[in-house]
Amino acid sequence: MTDKRVIVIGAGASGMIAAGRAAELGANVLLLERTEHPGQKMLISGKTRCNLTNAKELDNFISMYGPNGRFLYSAFHRFFRDDLLALLKRYGVETKAERGGRVFPASDDARDVVKALEQYMADHGVQLRTDIRVTGIQVDRGRAVGVQTETGSLPAAAVVLATGGASYPQTGSTGDGYRFAATLGHTITRLRPALVPLVVHEVQRVKSMQGVSLRNVRLTAYQCPADDINPSLAPASDWGRGMSGKQPPWPIIESRMGEMMITHFGIGGPVTLLMSLAIVDALENGPVSVSIDLKPALDEKQLRQRLQRDFDSYAKRSYRNVLKGLLPQKMIDPFVEATAIPPDKPGHQISSEERERLLCQLKSLRFNIVGPLPMASAMVTAGGVSLREIDPRTMASHLVEGLYCCGEVLDVDGDTGGYNLQAAFSTGYVAGEEGAVRSLGR
Numbered sequence: 001m002t003d004k005r006v007i008v009i010g011a012g013a014s015g016m017i018a019a020g021r022a023a024e025l026g027a028n029v030l031l032l033e034r035t036e037h038p039g040q041k042m043l044i045s046g047k048t049r050c051n052l053t054n055a056k057e058l059d060n061f062i063s064m065y066g067p068n069g070r071f072l073y074s075a076f077h078r079f080f081r082d083d084l085l086a087l088l089k090r091y092g093v094e095t096k097a098e099r100g101g102r103v104f105p106a107s108d109d110a111r112d113v114v115k116a117l118e119q120y121m122a123d124h125g126v127q128l129r130t131d132i133r134v135t136g137i138q139v140d141r142g143r144a145v146g147v148q149t150e151t152g153s154l155p156a157a158a159v160v161l162a163t164g165g166a167s168y169p170q171t172g173s174t175g176d177g178y179r180f181a182a183t184l185g186h187t188i189t190r191l192r193p194a195l196v197p198l199v200v201h202e203v204q205r206v207k208s209m210q211g212v213s214l215r216n217v218r219l220t221a222y223q224c225p226a227d228d229i230n231p232s233l234a235p236a237s238d239w240g241r242g243m244s245g246k247q248p249p250w251p252i253i254e255s256r257m258g259e260m261m262i263t264h265f266g267i268g269g270p271v272t273l274l275m276s277l278a279i280v281d282a283l284e285n286g287p288v289s290v291s292i293d294l295k296p297a298l299d300e301k302q303l304r305q306r307l308q309r310d311f312d313s314y315a316k317r318s319y320r321n322v323l324k325g326l327l328p329q330k331m332i333d334p335f336v337e338a339t340a341i342p343p344d345k346p347g348h349q350i351s352s353e354e355r356e357r358l359l360c361q362l363k364s365l366r367f368n369i370v371g372p373l374p375m376a377s378a379m380v381t382a383g384g385v386s387l388r389e390i391d392p393r394t395m396a397s398h399l400v401e402g403l404y405c406c407g408e409v410l411d412v413d414g415d416t417g418g419y420n421l422q423a424a425f426s427t428g429y430v431a432g433e434e435g436a437v438r439s440l441g442r
Contacts, residue, residue: 002028002030002154002155002156003145003146003155003156003157004028004157004439004440005027005028005029005030005155005156005157005439006019006022006027006028006029006030006156006157006158006159006160006432006435006436006438006439007029007030007031007032007146007147007154007156007158007159007160008022008029008030008031008032008159008160008162008432008435009032009134009137009147009159009160009161009162009163009177009180010032010033010034010161010162010163010164010177010407011031011032011033011038011039011128011130011162012038012039012040012041012042012162012163012164012171012407012408012424013039013041013042013117013407013421013424013425013428014162014164014406014407014408014424014425014427014428014431015031015033015038015160015162015163015406015407015428016031016038016039016114016117016118016120016121016428017117017120017424017425017428017429017432018160018162018404018406018428018429018431018432018435019031019121019126019128019160019432020117020120020121020124020126020432021428021429021432021433021436022160022432022433022435022436022439023121023124023125023126023436024120024124025433025436025437025440026436026440027435027436027439027440028125028439029121029124029125029126029127029432029436030126030127030129030154030156031121031126031127031128031129032129032132032134032147032149032154033128033129033130033131033132034130034131034132034133034134034174034176035130035131035171036130036131037130038114038117038118038128038130039110039113039114039117039118040170040171041164041168041171042110042113042114042421043110043111043114043171044110044168044171045110045421046102046104046110046418048109048110049104049105049108049109049110050104050105050109050110050113050421051102051103051104051416051417051418051421052084052085052088052095052103052104052105052113052418052421052422052425053081053084053085053103053418053419053421053422053425054081054100054101054102054103054417054418054419054422055081055097055101055102055103056101058076058080060242061076061081061419061422062076063241063242063243063244064241064242064414064415064417064419065241065412065413065414065415065419065423066241066242066413068387068411068412068413069412069414071387071390071392071410071412072392072412072423072426072427073392074392074393074430075392075395075423075426075427075429075430076422076426078426078429078430078433079425079426079429079430080422080426081103081422083429084422084425084426085103087116087120088105088113088116090120091115091116091117091119091120092112092116093105093106093107093112093113093116094106094107100417101417101418102417102418103418132149132150132151133149133150134147134148134149134163134176134180135148135149135150136148136180136183137159137161137180137183137184137400137403138153138155139184139400139403142399142400142401143400143401143402144156144158144159144400144401144402144403145402146159147159156402156439157402157438157439158402158403158404158434158435158436158438158439159402159403159404159435160404160405160406160428160431160432160435161177161180161181161385161403161404161405161406161409162177162405162406162407162409162428162431163176163177163180163407163409164177164381164407164408164409165191165380165381165384165408165409166178166191166375166381167193167375167376167377167378167379167380167381168376168378168379169376175191175381177385177405177409178191178384178385178409181385181405181409184397184399184400184403185399185400186385186386186389186397186399187385187386187388187389188383188384188385188386189383189384189385189386189411190383191375191381191382191383191384192277192280192281192372192381192382192383193276193277193280193372193373193374193375193377193378193380193381193382194276194277194280194378194379194380194381194382194413195273195274195276195277195378195379195380195413195415195416196273196276196280196372196373196377196378196379197263197265197266197267197268197272197273197276197372197373197377198266198267198268198272198276198279198290198369198370198371198372198373199265199266199369199370199371199372199373200265200266200267200290200367200368200369200370201367201368201369201370202367202368203264203265203266205334205367206262206263206264206265206266206267206367207264208330208333208334209262209330209331209334210262210263210264210330211261211262211263211330212261212262212328212330212331213259213260213261213269213328214259214260214261214262214269214292214294214328215258215259216257216258216259216296216297217257217258217259217260217271217292217293217294217296218234218255218256218257218292218293218296219255219256219257219258219260219267219271219272219275219290219291219292219293220234220235220252220254220255220290220291220293221252221253221254221255221275221278221279221282221288221289221290221369222251222252222253222288222289222290222291223250223251223252223253223282223285223286223287223288224251224286224287224288224289225287225289225368226289226290226291226366226367226368227366228289229289229291229364229366231291231293231360231363231364233248233249233251233252234248234252234255234291234293234364235248235252235255238255238256238257239252239254239255239256240254240255240256240274240275240278241254241274241277241278241415242415253275253278253279253282253288254275254278254279256271256274256275257271257296258270258271258274259271260272260292265373266367266369266370267290267367270416273379273416274415274416276372277382277413279369279372280371280372280382283369283371287368288368288369289366289367289368289369290366290367290369291364291365291366292364292365292366292367293362293363293364293365294327294362294363294365295362295363300359300363303359303362303363304355304356304359307355307358307359308355310322310325310326310347311347311348311350311355312347312348313347314347315346315347315348316346316347316348317346317347318343318344318345318346318347319336319341319342319343319344319345319346319347319350320332320336320343320344322347323335323336326362335358335361338357338361339354339357339358339361340357341354341357341358379416379420380408380413380414380420381408381413382411382413383411383413384408384409384410384411384412385405385409385410385411386411387410387411387412390405390410393430394430394431394434395427395430395431395434396434402438404431404434404435405427405431406424406427406428406430406431407423407424407427407428408420408424410427412427
C-alpha cells in the first residue's frame with residue numbers, strides 16, 4: 001500500500017543509498033528526482049573521478065568536518081568506509097587509494113559508481129521517478145504523511161529528505177530541501193559556499209598572472225587588510241580544520257601549504273578551496289586578506305642569501321632575466337611592477353634595499369579578499385538543517401515524526417578528500433534503514 005511506503009526526495013549520493021537500503025530491508029520505496037537522471041552531482045565530483053571516501057582513521061576522519069563532525073559518529077559506526085567499499089565491490093566497482101588517502105573507483109569513472117547504486121536500487125525494487133518536482137512535505141498532526149508534487153500528492157509512512165545543498169544547481173541541488181525543512185519549523189543554519197574559489201580586490205594584478213599554477217607554496221589568511229599584514233606571524237606549519245596543535249596568534253585565520261592557482265578573478269586551487277569556508281566566515285567580522293609565501297622552504301635569511309648569490313652570479317644579466325630563475329613566466333612583469341626595479345637593470349647594480357623589496361614580494365604576495373564566487377560555483381554548501389533538531393542515531397527529525405534528513409541538507413560539511421560523499425552515504429544509509437523500519441511497523 002502506498003501509504004505504507006518510504007518516499008525519498010532526491011537521487012544523489014545520500015538519496016540513492018537511502019532508497020536502496022530501505023528497499024533492501026523490504027520496504028516499498030519511491031525515489032523522486034527533479035532532473036532527468038540520478039547521481040548528477042556524483043558524476044562531476046572529483047573531476048568526474050568521484051572521490052568516494054578517505055583512508056583516514058575514524059577520529060581523524062571526523063576532525064575534517066570541524067566541530068559538527070561529532071554528529072557523524074553514530075552514522076559512521078553503522079555504515080562507514082569499509083561498508084561502502086564492500087557494497088560497491090558487490091556491484092563490480094573496485095577502488096584504489098591515492099595521495100592524501102583519497103579513495104576513487106579503480107576505473108577513475110564516476111559513472112561506474114552511479115551505475116552500481118542504480119543496480120543496488122533496482123535489485124531491491126526501488127521505484128525511481130525522474131523529472132518530477134517536489135513542492136513540499138505533507139504533515140498531519142505532527143507526522144509526515146506524504147509528499148506534494150507539481151502534479152499531485154503522494155502518500156507515505158516515512159519521508160527521507162535527501163535533496164542536497166544549494167551548490168551546482170544544474171545537478172538538481174537547488175536548495176529546495178532547506179525550504180521544505182524550514183516550512184516544517186526546522187532551523188536552517190546560515191548557508192554559505194564552501195570549497196569555493198575566492199575573488200580578490202586586485203583584479204588587474206591577478207589578470208596579469210591568470211593561469212599560473214603554484215606548487216609547494218604557503219597560503220595564509222589574515223583578519224585585516226593586506227597592507228596591515230605582518231608576515232613574521234605566518235606559522236611554519238599548517239593550521240586549519242582537522243589539524244591539532246597550537247593555534248597561531250590573531251589575526252591569522254588559517255595557513256596551509258600546497259597547490260593553488262591564480263585566476264582572472266582571484267585565487268583557486270586545492271589550498272584555496274580548503275581555506276575558503278574559514279575565510280567566508282571571517283569576512284562577516286571585517287576585512288580579510290591573504291599572503292602567499294612563494295618560497296616557504298627558505299626563511300628570510302636563507303632567501304636573502306639566495307638572492308645575493310643570484311645577483312652576484314648573474315651580475316650582467318638584467319633583473320627581468322634573473323627573475324626567470326625565481327618565478328613562473330607570467331609572474332615576472334607583475335613582480336617588476338611591484339618591486340619598482342627597472343627590468344633591464346643589471347644584477348650587480350641592484351641595491352640591498354631593492355633586493356629586500358623583492359624578498360618581501362616573494363615571501364608575502366598579498367591580496368585583499370572581496371568574497372567567494374557565488375554559491376552555484378561552490379563544491380559544497382555549508383550550513384543547513386540544524387543538527388540540534390536531528391537525532392544523530394537515526395537521522396529522524398525531532399520536530400516531525402516520520403521525517404528523516406540526510407546528506408548535504410544537514411549542517412555538516414567537510415574538507416575535500418572524500419569526506420562529503422562519505423557523510424552523504426553514511427547518513428543516507430541510516431535514514432533509509434530507519435525509514436524502512438517505520439514503514440514496516442517494526
